């Protein structure tokens with residue numbers, strides 16, 4: 826079985842590092858990092874990942890617009906997207922689900938079992 830590729834889209838380097846640390850504890854994934862939505866859309870066009878973690882608030886292109894554009898791509902239509910939500914932004918969880926995301930995760934991502942549960946469900950890795 827080939828390694829699953831995960832695209833992490835997050836402009837905050839600390840948040841990105843925390844999430845990457847969790848992911849590396851969970852499995853041997855190929856991880857691609859991008860810092861804004863425009864880079865994420867380009868990455869999906871070039872080589873679609875198996876799953877995406879999408880920050881919502883980013884410079885250049887935010888996660889809402891990036892999700893919309895990825896969903897409009899043939900190769901991006903069915904990729905599981907987990908929105909990374911900030912605790913201060915109440916309501917983003919439901920808004921993310923209504924706008925093309927499959928699930929959400931509150932930042933900072935500190936609970937490894939929660940991440941594992943979401944990955945097992947959406948990525949079907951073993």
Ligand SMILES: [Mg+2]
Nearest residue numbers: 836880882883
């Ligand atoms: Mg951000």
